Amino acid sequence: MPAGEYRVLAINPGSTSTKIALYSGSRPDFVENLRHSDAELAPFRGCPILEQQQFRCAKIEAALSEAGHNVRQVDAVVGRGGLLPALASGTYVVNEEMLEDLRLARRGEHAANLGAFLAYDIAQKAGVPAYVVDPVSVDEWPECARLSGSALLERQCLSHALNSKAVAKRYAREHGQQYESLHLIVAHMGSGISASAHENGLMVDVTNSREEGAFSTERAGGVPVMQLVDLCFSGQYTEKQVEGLLFREGGLYSYLGTKDLAEVEHRIDDGEAKAKTAFDAMVYQIAKEIGAMAAVLHGRVNAVLLTGGMAHSQRLVARLSDCVSWIAPVTVYPGEDELQALTEGALRVLRQEEQPKTLALGCRALVKVQDDGLKDPNLGRPLDQR
Secondary structure, eight states, rough: OOTTEEEEEEEOOSSSEEEEEEEEEEEEEEEEEEEEOOOHHHEEEEOGGGGGHHHHHHHHHHHHHHTTTTTTTTTTEEEESSSSSBSSSEEEOOOOOHHHHHHHHHTTGGGGGGGHHHHHHHHHHHHHOEEEESSSTTOOBGGGGEEETTEEEEEEOOOOHHHHHHHHHHHHHHTTTOOGGGGGEEESSSSSEEEEEEEETTTEEEEETTTSSSOOOSOOOOOHHHHHHHTTTTSSSSSSHHHHHHHOOOHHHHHHHOHHHHHHHHHHTTTOOOHHHHHHHHHHHHHHHHHHHHHHTTOOOOOOEEEGGGGGGGHHHHHHHHHHTTTTTTEEEBOHHHHHHHHHHHHHHHHTOOOOOOOOOOOOOOOBBOTTTBBTTTTTGGGGGO
């Protein structure tokens, strides 16, 4: 088969939907967002997310069949990576070790954990390999980035690695440069916000949007820690309630009662001072995080890239650009085309442009970056060749 014409099925499971796309090379032949109603998901309420595997797999196969596509006529299936151990960036073969780690859910339950299982299930039927690409657990930090300030609490590298890496590589291609030669800052702005520093092909720092950095439409980001301690021990809230206040009911929702950025902007246009203050504060915090990543890169930055769903907001982009364009030129990539990013990762392996990596339990696939800036010589090599 000519290079570039491999057929790849990409799967991106969310909490209430499963996005799928069938690609011929880099061209999507079929894209569908399979929404799962409350009634459909009711039997799984309170169950581990992996209980939904057969239900979602059947939905995927039915959608492809209805559109006239044979799921068994693909060259690879690729799913979104879940909460795996710390990993180097790359495309990983889905194997039993990976599936076992996700079954144990050591790093937590997340809809993305289904990605490897759905890809593996369909790939087995088609007799082709299954992959995940740049899971949320991609970790390329130097050791100094891990210390939080308390020996009891280590910073955790969980981020929008898939989209952030894909956008950085896209910028490099568009400018005729190698990603590995650039210093970039990527601000992914969605339901969570993560700012990341990319240095010579490594994501050397990133804010964990679950517990750090700028607040978003629904996440609180970094909050005053002593006040949080008081809140937790006030007796007014359970652990789950506090988690909800920070993770689903924080940010703009906490101040304005809405997670809809367009509604917030309409309220600003209508003269609502409270909406303007909350919006300004979010911009202020995002700009601060971008500035912090500029410090990580010693002020040597080729470009600042703004991406994610909120990058569709012209008001937000204009305000942020005004704040940070002194650091480096700003380029905007609205949205997050994760299906394409997944497919590109699989195609790099199919075209033999990249060696696939494997996860072995007990082996840490983490890329170590020494404080002197030298890369691990094993970077980019499969674990079984290290």
